[in-house]
Amino acid sequence: MPPTTPYPIGTPGLPWGAAERAAWLARQSVQRRYADDVLAPLQAHCPAGAECFQYGELDYQALGQGRYPLMAVRSRAWLAGRPTVLVTGGVHGYETSGVQGALLWLRRDFERYAQAVNVLVLPAISPWAYETINRWNPLALDPNRLFKADSPAPEARLAMACVAAQAPQVDLHVDLHETTDSDNSEFGPARAARDGKAFEWHEIPDGFYLVADSARPVPDFQRALIEAVARVTHIAEPDPQGCIIGEPLQQLGVIHYDMGPLGLCGAMTGARLHTTTEVYPDSPRSTPAQCNEAQAVTVSRAIDYLLGN
Secondary structure, three states: OOOOOOOOOOOOOOOOOHHHHHHHHHOOOOOOOHHHHHHHHHHHHOOOOEEEEEEEEEEOHHHOOOEEEEEEEEEOOOOOOOOEEEEEEOOOOOOHHHHHHHHHHHHHHHHHHOOOOEEEEEOOOOHHHHHHOOOOOOOOOOHHHOOOOOOOOHHHHHHHHHHHHHOOOOOEEEEEOEOOOHHHHHHHHHHHHHHOOOOOOOOOOOOEEEEEEOOOOOHHHHHHHHHHHOOOOOEOOOOOOOEEOOEEOOEOOEEEEOHHHHOOHHHOOOOOEEEEEEEOOOOOOOOHHHHHHHHHHHHHHHHHHHHHO
16 A cells, blocks of 8 residues: 655655755665675686676765675677677666576576577676665665666666677667565655655556567567566566556566666667566565576576577
């Protein structure tokens, strides 16, 4: 149900200023360690045919926060003429299976597919948000609305620079996300308070779904991914209005966004094939392992589709 009390920071109807953003930041705390959950596994399990490298650093010490090396994994044998695949995870740090699903795929499936495609994986684009289980960065900015030129979000800006330098031509992009109950209980109300707007409550869908770019939806591609994931976990059903998170259902488990104008990560490359996953980790019908598996299966099935089409 929609929250009945105002968000505890700010004045309803008025956008936040510097004081409110500072008050929000003071409420955040480290709840898990990026170094343990991401950096250590990458160091221990970087695939033999891959190069693990640092593409930048987030330095939030001026805000009383930490410094975070940003890591990527790419095919060591990068060959002209092969299709190129980009996988992004952890744009929203609180979406755990986006990060862990990318690491699972790297550990288990990278070697098999690196024989046929060039691969670039950015598994954890927002490490501060991963540690504090947040949608935003410490500046109270959502990186996944700021993948655009001169982005004020360094997470988005550095990711775009990495992709431009390492994979200027991308054929397939899979962006790994989750939709959680906290979208309604915390992050949606916080966004509304920050922007001085009323909170728009949407029913959280129970199950996996995909968001396609309305500019290049490729329905057969999205359908192939849904069919593959349905063998791992359940697919979200629409609400009584025929929508998922307020967007009309296009086919089973698929909605559309106009990603470019929204500044979403999925529009970063303009790849012919793109999908954004949305896993529901709060479902009583799913386990964390199933959520991670759904992410990894999506990446593998997407590459299979690319190679067959």
